[in-house]
Amino acid sequence: xxxxxFDEQGNAVMxxxxxxxxxxxxxxxxxxxxxxxxxxxxxxxKSMEKGDVLNVARVAGIMxxxxxxxxxxxxxxxxLTKCSVDFTLHEEEGRYAVEAVCTVKTNGKTGVxxxxxxxxxxxxxxxxxxxxAVDKSMEMTGIHLLEKTGGKSGDFQWKES
Amino acid sequence: xxxxxFDEQGNAVMxxxxxxxxxxxxxxxxxxxxxxxxxxxxxxxKSMEKGDVLNVARVAGIMxxxxxxxxxxxxxxxxLTKCSVDFTLHEEEGRYAVEAVCTVKTNGKTGVxxxxxxxxxxxxxxxxxxxxAVDKSMEMTGIHLLEKTGGKSGDFQWKES
Amino acid sequence: xxxxxFDEQGNAVMxxxxxxxxxxxxxxxxxxxxxxxxxxxxxxxKSMEKGDVLNVARVAGIMxxxxxxxxxxxxxxxxLTKCSVDFTLHEEEGRYAVEAVCTVKTNGKTGVxxxxxxxxxxxxxxxxxxxxAVDKSMEMTGIHLLEKTGGKSGDFQWKES
Amino acid sequence: xxxxxFDEQGNAVMxxxxxxxxxxxxxxxxxxxxxxxxxxxxxxxKSMEKGDVLNVARVAGIMxxxxxxxxxxxxxxxxLTKCSVDFTLHEEEGRYAVEAVCTVKTNGKTGVxxxxxxxxxxxxxxxxxxxxAVDKSMEMTGIHLLEKTGGKSGDFQWKES
Amino acid sequence: xxxxxFDEQGNAVMxxxxxxxxxxxxxxxxxxxxxxxxxxxxxxxKSMEKGDVLNVARVAGIMxxxxxxxxxxxxxxxxLTKCSVDFTLHEEEGRYAVEAVCTVKTNGKTGVxxxxxxxxxxxxxxxxxxxxAVDKSMEMTGIHLLEKTGGKSGDFQWKES
Amino acid sequence: xxxxxFDEQGNAVMxxxxxxxxxxxxxxxxxxxxxxxxxxxxxxxKSMEKGDVLNVARVAGIMxxxxxxxxxxxxxxxxLTKCSVDFTLHEEEGRYAVEAVCTVKTNGKTGVxxxxxxxxxxxxxxxxxxxxAVDKSMEMTGIHLLEKTGGKSGDFQWKES
Numbered sequence: 001x002x003x004x005x006f007d008e009q010g011n012a013v014m015x016x017x018x019x020x021x022x023x024x025x026x027x028x029x030x031x032x033x034x035x036x037x038x039x040x041x042x043x044x045x046k047s048m049e050k051g052d053v054l055n056v057a058r059v060a061g062i063m064x065x066x067x068x069x070x071x072x073x074x075x076x077x078x079x080l081t082k083c084s085v086d087f088t089l090h091e092e093e094g095r096y097a098v099e100a101v102c103t104v105k106t107n108g109k110t111g112v113x114x115x116x117x118x119x120x121x122x123x124x125x126x127x128x129x130x131x132x133a134v135d136k137s138m139e140m141t142g143i144h145l146l147e148k149t150g151g152k153s154g155d156f157q158w159k160e161s
Numbered sequence: 162x163x164x165x166x167f168d169e170q171g172n173a174v175m176x177x178x179x180x181x182x183x184x185x186x187x188x189x190x191x192x193x194x195x196x197x198x199x200x201x202x203x204x205x206x207k208s209m210e211k212g213d214v215l216n217v218a219r220v221a222g223i224m225x226x227x228x229x230x231x232x233x234x235x236x237x238x239x240x241l242t243k244c245s246v247d248f249t250l251h252e253e254e255g256r257y258a259v260e261a262v263c264t265v266k267t268n269g270k271t272g273v274x275x276x277x278x279x280x281x282x283x284x285x286x287x288x289x290x291x292x293x294a295v296d297k298s299m300e301m302t303g304i305h306l307l308e309k310t311g312g313k314s315g316d317f318q319w320k321e322s
Numbered sequence: 323x324x325x326x327x328f329d330e331q332g333n334a335v336m337x338x339x340x341x342x343x344x345x346x347x348x349x350x351x352x353x354x355x356x357x358x359x360x361x362x363x364x365x366x367x368k369s370m371e372k373g374d375v376l377n378v379a380r381v382a383g384i385m386x387x388x389x390x391x392x393x394x395x396x397x398x399x400x401x402l403t404k405c406s407v408d409f410t411l412h413e414e415e416g417r418y419a420v421e422a423v424c425t426v427k428t429n430g431k432t433g434v435x436x437x438x439x440x441x442x443x444x445x446x447x448x449x450x451x452x453x454x455a456v457d458k459s460m461e462m463t464g465i466h467l468l469e470k471t472g473g474k475s476g477d478f479q480w481k482e483s
Numbered sequence: 484x485x486x487x488x489f490d491e492q493g494n495a496v497m498x499x500x501x502x503x504x505x506x507x508x509x510x511x512x513x514x515x516x517x518x519x520x521x522x523x524x525x526x527x528x529k530s531m532e533k534g535d536v537l538n539v540a541r542v543a544g545i546m547x548x549x550x551x552x553x554x555x556x557x558x559x560x561x562x563l564t565k566c567s568v569d570f571t572l573h574e575e576e577g578r579y580a581v582e583a584v585c586t587v588k589t590n591g592k593t594g595v596x597x598x599x600x601x602x603x604x605x606x607x608x609x610x611x612x613x614x615x616a617v618d619k620s621m622e623m624t625g626i627h628l629l630e631k632t633g634g635k636s637g638d639f640q641w642k643e644s
Numbered sequence: 645x646x647x648x649x650f651d652e653q654g655n656a657v658m659x660x661x662x663x664x665x666x667x668x669x670x671x672x673x674x675x676x677x678x679x680x681x682x683x684x685x686x687x688x689x690k691s692m693e694k695g696d697v698l699n700v701a702r703v704a705g706i707m708x709x710x711x712x713x714x715x716x717x718x719x720x721x722x723x724l725t726k727c728s729v730d731f732t733l734h735e736e737e738g739r740y741a742v743e744a745v746c747t748v749k750t751n752g753k754t755g756v757x758x759x760x761x762x763x764x765x766x767x768x769x770x771x772x773x774x775x776x777a778v779d780k781s782m783e784m785t786g787i788h789l790l791e792k793t794g795g796k797s798g799d800f801q802w803k804e805s
Numbered sequence: 806x807x808x809x810x811f812d813e814q815g816n817a818v819m820x821x822x823x824x825x826x827x828x829x830x831x832x833x834x835x836x837x838x839x840x841x842x843x844x845x846x847x848x849x850x851k852s853m854e855k856g857d858v859l860n861v862a863r864v865a866g867i868m869x870x871x872x873x874x875x876x877x878x879x880x881x882x883x884x885l886t887k888c889s890v891d892f893t894l895h896e897e898e899g900r901y902a903v904e905a906v907c908t909v910k911t912n913g914k915t916g917v918x919x920x921x922x923x924x925x926x927x928x929x930x931x932x933x934x935x936x937x938a939v940d941k942s943m944e945m946t947g948i949h950l951l952e953k954t955g956g957k958s959g960d961f962q963w964k965e966s
Contacts, residue, residue, distance in 0.1 A: 003203060003214070004294040007728065010207065012217045012291075012699070014706050016726035018668060018749050024340060031301070042164060053164070055334070056173045059395045059542045060234050062336050066391055066399060067232070069710055071283055072290045073221050073703045077710060077723050079399050081431065082338035084329065105340050109725065113297065114290050121282045121301075122232055129233045129275050130173075133165040136274065136306050136317050140192070140282075143301035156297050168567065173538070175545050177565035179507060179588050185823060216696075216817070220703045220878045223819050227874055227882060230549055234542045238549060238562050240882050242914065243821035245812065266823050270564065325525060325536070326616040332529065334539050334613075346662060353623070364486060375486070377656070378495045381717045381864045382556050384658050388713055388721060389554070393605055394612045395543050401721050403753065404660035406651065427662050435619065436612050443604045443623075444554055451555045451597050452495075455487040458596065458639050462514070462604075462626035467619050478619050490889065495860070497867050499887035501829060501910050552871055556864045560871060560884050592886065647847060647858070648938040654851065656861045656935075675945070686808060690815060697808070700817045704878050711876070715927055716934045717865050757941065758934050765926045765945075766876055773877045773919050774817075777809040780918065780961050784836070784926075784948040789941050800941050 005074045014074045020109040025150035027104050029116035030158075031143030032090070032097045033124045036135045040096035043131070044089060053130045054087045054098070061085040061102055061123030065115040072118070078108045080115060085123050100124055101146065111151050117143065166235045175235045181270040186311035188265050190277035191319075192304030193251070193258045194285045197296045201257035204292070205250060214291045215248045215259070222246040222263055222284030226276040233279070239269045241276060246284050261285055262307065272312050278304065327396045336396045342431040347472035349426050351438035352480075353465030354412070354419045355446045358457045362418035365453070366411060375452045376409045376420070383407040383424055383445030387437040394440070400430045402437060407445050422446055423468065433473050439465065488557045497557045503592040508633035510587050512599035513641075514626030515573070515580045516607045519618045523579035526614070527572060536613045537570045537581070544568040544585055544606030548598040555601070561591045563598060568606050583607055584629065594634050600626065649718045658718045664753040669794035671748050673760035674802075675787030676734070676741045677768045680779045684740035687775070688733060697774045698731045698742070705729040705746055705767030709759040716762070722752045724759060729767050744768055745790065755795050761787065810879045819879045825914040830955035832909050834921035835963075836948030837895070837902045838929045841940045845901035848936070849894060858935045859892045859903070866890040866907055866928030870920040877923070883913045885920060890928050905929055906951065916956050922948065 004015045035043070043053050062083050069077040082105040090097045102119030104112040124140045131138065148156035165176045196204070207213035223244050230238040243266040251258045263280030265273040285301045292299065309317035326337045357365070365375050384405050391399040404427040412419045424441030426434040446462045453460065470478035490496045518526070529535035545566050552560040565588040573580045585602030587595040607623045614621065631639040648659045679687070690696035706727050713721040726749040734741045746763030748756040768784045775782065792800035812818045840848070851857035867888050874882040887910040895902045907924030909917040929945045936943065953961040 003207075003291060005214075005217075005291040006207070010213070011728070011730065012702055012706070014710075014724065014727040016749060018725035018751055052171070053166075055538045056166075056234050056542055058334055059539055060232065062334070063392070063395055063546070064232050066336075070707070071221065071225050071228070072287055073217050073707055074287075075290055076725070077399075077721075079401070079430075079723070080336065081340035081398070083336040084333070086333065105338060107340055108723075113293060114286065117286055117289060117301075121286060125275065125278055125282060126233055126235075128278060129236055130164060130166040132274060133314075136309065137319065137322075138305065140278075140304040141302045143304070144299065145297050148297065153294075158298065161298075172567070172569065173541055173545070175549075175563065175566040177588060179564035179590055216699045217703055219817055220700055223817070224707070224875070224878055227819075231546070234546055237564070238560075238882075240562070240884070240913075241819065242823035242881070244819040245816070247816065266821060268823055269562075325529075325613060327536075327539075327613040328529070332535070374493070375488075377860045378488075378556050378864055380656055381861055382554065384656070385714070385717055385868070386554050388658075393543065393547050393550070394609055395539050396609075397612055399721075401723070401752075402658065403662035403720070405658040406655070408655065427660060429662055435615060436608065439608055439611060439623075443608060447597065447600055447604060448555055448557075450600065451558055452486060452488040454596060455636075458628050458631065459641065459644075460627065462600075463624045465623035465626070466621070470619065475616075480620065483620075494889070494891065495863055495867070497871075497885065497888040499910060501886035501912055553868070556868055559886070560882075562884070591884075647851075647935060649858075649861075649935040650851070654857070690808075690811070696815070697810075700810075700878050704876065708876050715865065715869050715872070716931055717861050718931075719934055757937060758930065761930055761933060761945075765930060769919065769922055769926060770877055770879075772922060773880055774808060774810040776918060777958075780950050780953065781963065781966075782949065784922075785946045787945040787948075788943070792941065797938075802942065805942075 012074060017109040022107050022109055023150045024107050025111050027112040027116040028147040029120045030101045030146045031120040031124050032099045032141050033127050034097045034139045037096055039131045039135050053127055056130060057123040057126040058085045060126040061119040064122035065104055065119035068115045068118040072114050075114050076110045078106045078112060081105045081107060085119055098127055111148060113145050113148055173235060178237060178270040183268050183270055184311045185268050186272050188273040188277040189262060189308040190281045191262045191307045192281040192285050193260045193302050194288050195258045195300045198257055200292045200296050214288055217291060218284040218287040219246045221287040222280040225283035226265055226280035229276045229279045233275050236275050237271045239267045239273060242266045242268060246280055259288055272309060274306050274309055334396060339431040344429050344431055345472045346429050347433050349434040349438040350469040351442045352423045352468045353442040353446050354421045354463050355449050356419045356461045359418055361453045361457050375449055378452060379445040379448040380407045382448040383441040386444035387426055387441035390437045390440045394436050397436050398432045400428045400434060403427045403429060407441055420449055433470060435467050435470055495557060500592040505590050505592055506633045507590050508594050510595040510599040511630040512603045513584045513629045514603040514607050515582045515624050516610050517580045517622045520579055522614045522618050536610055539613060540606040540609040541568045543609040544602040547605035548587055548602035551598045551601040555597050558597050559593045561589045561595060564588045564590060568602055581610055594631060596628050596631055656718060661753040666751050666753055667794045668751050669755050671756040671760040672745060672791040673764045674745045674790045675764040675768050676743045676785050677771050678741045678783045681740055683775045683779050697771055700774060701767040701770040702729045704770040705763040708766035709748055709763035712759045712762040716758050719758050720754045722750045722756060725749045725751060729763055742771055755792060757789050757792055817879060822881060822914040827912050827914055828955045829912050830916050832917040832921040833906060833952040834925045835906045835951045836925040836929050837904045837946050838932050839902045839944045842901055844936045844940050858932055861935060862928040862931040863890045865931040866924040869927035870909055870924035873920045873923040877919050880919050881915045883911045883917060886910045886912060890924055903932055916953060918950050918953055
């Protein structure tokens with residue numbers, strides 16, 4: 001199978017999707033940021049107040065998903081019909097992480113995988129930004145597509161390898 | 162130590178850096194995208210031609226770093242004096258990955274950690290976008306700050322835990 | 323009736339409009355900026371020349387309406403089929419104001435109220451910007467939806483309370 | 484006194500501030516949105532939860548303030564050193580309103596009045612967007628500069644007329 | 645025939661295309677940048693390597709085409725279904741130039757002439773930017789629509805006058 | 806002399822200007838759009854009214870100049886201290902053209918040639934957009950740097966070859 005983002009000469013191109021039908025599409029992406037116990041607890045406690053870290057990160061993720069076409073060079077502009085970002089706090093044997101899941105829907109000619117991945121990445125980066133005064137060693141990891149439905153290439157389900 | 166992105170009431174705020182001196186600052190961030198052998202080889206081979214994946218990803222990373230202040234809600238606008246993105250291809254025991262490093266410099270009142278992390282993330286997302294027709298199971302991982310110099314909070318070096 | 327911009331957990335979300343039909347929609351918003359007599363007369367006189375205040379404000383309002391989806395976090399991207407901004411000068415018993423009306427149309431799944439309101443607000447802010455060297459006490463007031471047609475929620479007409 | 488945004492021929496121009504010294508500047512703007520009792524109570528109650536209206540509006544206002552130079556045609560790009568948006572809920576004899584105050588600081592050659600006004604306007608528009616499913620008759624009013632310090636034109640204090 | 649970007653009063657307006665059918669549309673624009681022999685040869689040689697001038701210019705042109713609606717005041721937002729930029733190197737009797745052709749497609753209510761022209765202009769400006777350290781006397785010339793198909797106004801073919 | 810936008814490996818890079826002093830810089834660029842007699846006369850006549858073509862093009866050019874850093878990949882963000890766009894109408898032996906000149910100033914570490922060229926190009930593209938309903942054969946030509954002062958590379962004056 002060939003990359004679709006290049007023409008015969010190997011030049012980057014925003015591929016022609018004009019022939020593709022508009023279908024209902026959904027994509028869900030996930031990612032994590034590993035944080036220190038101190039950051040973890042501050043995020044937890046903040047979440048009882050106004051203006052907590054996760055609410056700002058959620059807004060940032062949703063807004064970034066809408067701008068994906070301006071950030072990813074060969075990405076098509078799509079009219080997202082839905083976008084949400086959800087977080088879960090993970091604490092396992094003294095290891096702490098915040099998980100972000102971004103769900104995006106559209107009725108369009110191309111999929112919304114990139115929008116979902118951009119939403120997750122920007123939400124995690126915003127968490128980093130808002131907590132970096134406390135800890136700069138946070139790491140973003142496990143950012144991948146979780147699920148995809150609709151479109152010619154068919155459905156996709158992430159399999160843990 | 163407290164989060165600096167909230168006021169006393171816990172409301173998100175773009176913190177006051179007006180008193181801070183302009184100092185020369187540098188930040189370097191790193192991240193990886195794990196790819197299949199097929200994608201890996203296509204990226205390698207493309208790199209002998211015009212318009213290969215990594216060149217498009219490099220441009221995307223640099224352009225995104227310049228737009229960090231518009232994507233990360235509480236991030237200050239900075240005039241970057243330098244930005245570059247470099248890639249290395251990793252092949253270890255049948256596992257394949259592309260590593261991106263983004264280096265950003267400024268003379269400013271705040272650091273450029275977020276710009277470097279945004280540059281890495283967007284470069285990796287662009288690689289995903291350009292290769293996803295071949296493989297949707299690529300995963301972005303190990304995105305973190307590598308090094309930081311300048312500014313009140315002093316220098317930072319990533320320590321593998 | 324419930325807010326539609328939150329999920330069950332009270333988290334902000336860009337709501338799912340995928341099921342909604344595309345209908346022809348129109349929204350008209352209005353607002354005023356109260357100005358001093360001096361500013362009022364300068365605006366009037368300028369309007370006989372090239373590059374007057376109202377022409378710059380009109381362009382700014384139309385361009386901002388097209389960017390509403392990037393400024394209002396939970397707003398959907400819509401392909402506006404029409405956008406215009408009109409001004410009327412009001413002089414009543416020594417009180418002076420410029421009124422802006424922004425009319426926006428689309429064929430889409432959601433309404434264009436926000437686009438019309440954004441067009442009005444930005445047009446008025448541009449008038450403020452271009453006249454503030456003369457008077458900083460200008461006030462923007464009475465910014466509201468005037469009329470709305472199309473869509474499930476039906477038509478709307480502003481009633482002066 | 485003359486408008487500074489036009490040249491001798493009356494053409495709009497982004498005025499030359501190259502000669503102006505960089506001084507510490509602050510601007511504070513205010514505005515209100517009148518809401519129904521139902522909306523008022525929902526905003527109040529939401530504010531005990533995550534993702535409430537005011538937090539989303541705060542983020543929107545801060546992000547819009549940073550983009551003022553791209554929305555107001557003759558506005559200079561400034562590196563904001565601080566930006567915050569605060570809300571107060573007003574209930575007077577059965578009339579309900581949310582007040583937004585945006586405070587912006589910079590060290591620059593021009594003032595930040597427009598950034599503060601843009602922050603207020605966009606925060607209020609976001610409240611409208613998030614509550615419009617309940618009530619479309621909300622009105623934004625009393626948007627004006629509250630205070631300004633620094634710069635050649637000197638300090639400014641709003642006087643209720 | 646009348647300009648369509650003005651109303652009866654001569655005010656600029658983003659014209660109403662709501663009644664127009666969605667048709668398949670294509671536009672192709674061309675332009676050149678005249679360069680010195682030294683620049684010409686450097687571009688040629690670079691094109692054997694990674695990160696050459698033309699690849700960066702190609703990405704810039706495609707990304708700018710997607711942002712046309714934000715740069716050209718009365719331009720409608722369109723969902724481009726395809727966008728590509730191609731270059732040819734011209735050497736004629738000691739005169740050197742790089743030619744850029746941008747091809748854009750959409751299924752929409754208005755044409756994509758502006759997107760194609762914006763893609764060409766930005767690609768040429770990027771070449772200027774990347775080569776200006778060597779020669780600042782480069783000139784962009786012959787930027788025009790080459791071909792257009794679809795839409796009420798019918799097809800267009802450029803005729804050399 | 807070498808291109809400055811590439812590193813030793815030939816990879817595109819936003820060059821390091823951190824060491825460069827901030828100096829007062831000015832750049833002036835020029836360009837033309839050749840139009841039909843009909844378009845020429847309509848532009849002339851419009852210019853006696855509100856909302857004429859040239860006023861809209863002027864605003865577009867100034868706004869685009871401020872966004873140059875987001876459109877030209879390796880371009881640094883600069884705080885423009887001045888930007889203006891001026892037009893002159895040319896009629897020579899039955900050949901008609903509109904000439905645009907964009908003048909940009911900054912106090913910065915890099916020059917503003919690209920901002921001036923972007924301002925001219927976008928102003929001309931806007932004229933094309935607003936007149937294309939009458940004539941699609943307009944051509945943009947002779948877009949080049951006219952003059953540049955300040956900075957290490959010294960002053961530049963365009964010489965007609």
